Amino acid sequence: MAKKTCKNITILGEEIVPGKKKFLTLDAARLHTYTKIEVPVVVERAKKDGPVLLLTAxxxxxxxxxxxxxxxLLAKKYTRPDAGMVISIPTVNVFGxxxxxxxxxDGKDLNRVFPGTRKGSLASIFAHHLMNEILPQVDYCIDFHTGGARRFNSSQIRISKGNEELFKLAEVFSPRFIVYTAQRDKSFREAATKSGKKVLLFEGGKSHDFNQRITTRGMLGTLKVMHHLGMRDFSEEIANYDFPPPVVIKESSWVRAKQGGLFRFFVKDGSKVEKGQVVGTISDPYxxxxxxxxIPESGYIIGLNHEPVVYKGDALLHLGVV
Known part of the structure; x- marks a missing residue:
């Protein structure tokens, strides 16, 4: 049973009154110029008690x-709950x-320093404040990511094996894939999970890019989760979409380039592929x-490298096996 909101809630030193929306600032870290790194935090609390959902990106x-x-989600006012509270942090690493x-x-990967420390690196200090000033109020979290560099990920929810409640929430979210993955050491997902929070990690698209197919799936999945948790009735919004059940990926590995050159692919992310199928070519420029x-074994392409120039050993596509 999720922890319920109570009469008195204070976040970042501000009292959150039932039925109100607050724009807060997490300014735990400073640059070398002594300028604060101010991270906007939007808190929307219903008059009625219910679960607390954190949205991070x-x-x-x-x-x-x-x-x-x-x-x-914020612009369409979908984050205004009828029960419980939604905390939205669209740009956790606002400097990045x-x-x-x-x-x-400070050059650190913020997602490799959680739960952080009060006297550590700049990233570690910030992680510590996020964990101690916001996360204690939270029951559920959806953490949004994309593929790194030029790697494009199909819409997927990543969870650990053996957690039935998380698996059910992932099914409700209805991504293209549910992928069983171990938690990364010192990641936000790992630290939040150890704190007793239910975390869905969403992956979709690639960095430096918008993709409407991915953003639509991510927004719709969030509405479905809020609807499922009883935070707001989104029956009308989700009625127009009929996605097939997500494919459950139990194991995955990267197919790597056996030689460098110009890489072109013949398949789309999310495609089902068969062992021995030719999915691309690598050639020299001349x-x-x-x-x-x-393809070394049958499965699904859950991630695809969009980089046209590759070196020997580079990851070409992420193959998921059911």
Missing amino acids: GIHGNELNGIEIVRG FINQTREFP GRFEFKVK
Whole structure:
């Protein structure tokens, strides 16, 4: 049973009154110029008690699809619950968002320093404040990510094996794939899970890019989860979409380039592929050779490298096996 909202809730030093919306700022870290890193936090609380849902995006500042998903939810006022509370942080790594970089200002990957420490690196200090000033109020979290570099991920929810409630929520979200993956050491997902929170990690699209197919799936999935948790009736909004049940991926691995050159692919992300199927070619720039890229075992393409120039050993496609 999720923790219910209570009469007195304080977040970042501000009292959150039932039925009200608050724009807050998480400013736990400073740059070398002593300028604060101010991260906007939008809190919307219903008059009625219910679950508390946290929406986070932009932990990696150049992963824009998640930011667009949360922005769209806020703009359409879908984050106003009839029960419980929604906390939205569209740009967790706002400095990385401004500079369109993955990292935090100190060069650290913010998603590798959780739960953070009060006296650690700049990223670690920020992670510590996020964990201690916002997360204690939360029951559920949807953390939005994209593929790194030029890797395009099909819409997928990543969860750990053995958690039936998370699996049910992932089914409700209705992505293209549900992928069983181990938690990354010192990631936000790992730290929040250890704190007793239910975390769905959404992956979709690639960095430095918007993709309407992905953002629509992400927004709709969030509405479905809120509807399922009894936070708001979205029957009308979700009635127009009829996605097939998600494919459950139990294992996955990357197919890597056996030689460098110009890579072109013949398949779409999300496609079902068969063992031995030719899904692309790698050639030199001068027309002297062209090697076929074949699938080592049957499965689904859950991620695809959109980089046209690859080196030997580069990841070409992420193959999921059911």
